[in-house]
Amino acid sequence: MYEPLFDYIELYSKSELSPEEKTMIQSLLLPKKLRKKQYFLEEGNVCPFTGFILNGAIxxxxxxxxxxxxxxxxAIENWWVVDRQSFINQTPSKYYIEAWENTELLVLPRPNLDPFLEIPAIKAMFWKMSENNHIASQKRVDDAISLSALERYESFVKLYPEMIQRFPLHQIASYLGISRETLSRIRKQSFR
Incomplete structure (x- = not known):
């Protein structure tokens, strides 16, 4: 069950986890299952976990x-989900995090964050994840203000082709900041 997480940590940290570190990680993260449409977090609640998706979509x-x-x-397999502001600052969230499919995760409770970050490979992984998150956020803002709806959709399909199969059109349109009708027109034009 923990192997996908170990592989992810080793990939992003570029270092191998020791057996002792793997045992420690297993003691800090807990398995959690969500049914389709079940909330991981609801608006107004403090985000108690960050979650690594083993399978499913959120x-x-x-x-x-x-x-x-x-x-x-x-988010799908091998992605992390969290309301960072709520999780780190322990403040009420203004977001919902919902399972779109039946989903299995490994969750890290907030009290376990500091011991988790003491593992050198975890520190390296989080640093790389933070860099990637910042770059992706900057690209998303830049795309939103500088690209046409068609260009945003084409970029999304190129970067995340598996998302097109897993999430409905109206959710992809919302993510891209365009109407469902506009995205339907774009898709019809793309198939001609």
């Missing part, structure tokens, strides 16, 4: 006063 979103959802993250 979405993170906010809801405005008119009930419109805004997708911040779509």
């Amino acid at each position: 979405r993170m979103f906010s809801v405005d006063s008119h009930g419109i959802e805004y997708i911040l993250q779509l």
Whole structure:
């Protein structure tokens, strides 16, 4: 069960975990299952965990006063899910994190974060993840302000082809900041 996480840590840290480190990681992270449509986090609650997805799909979103959802993250296997601000600062979240498919995760409770980060490979992994997250966030903002809807969709498909199969059109449209109708038109034009 923990092997995908060990592989992920070793890939991102570029170092091998010792048997003792693997045992420590197993003692710090807990298995968790979510049914489709079950919440990992609800708005107003403090995010108690960060989760590594073993299998399944999850979405993170906010809801405005008119009930419109805004997708911040779509995540599948080997992705981490968390409301970082809520998790780190232990403040109420303004987001929902919901299983889009039946999902299995390994979750790290907030009290276990410091011992987890004491493992050298984990520190290196988190540093690399932080870099990648910042680059991806910067690209997403730049794409949103400088690319057409078609270019944003094409970039998304190129970067995340598996997401197209796992999430419905309206959620991908929300993630891209365009209407479902616009995305439908773009997809029809792409198939011609």
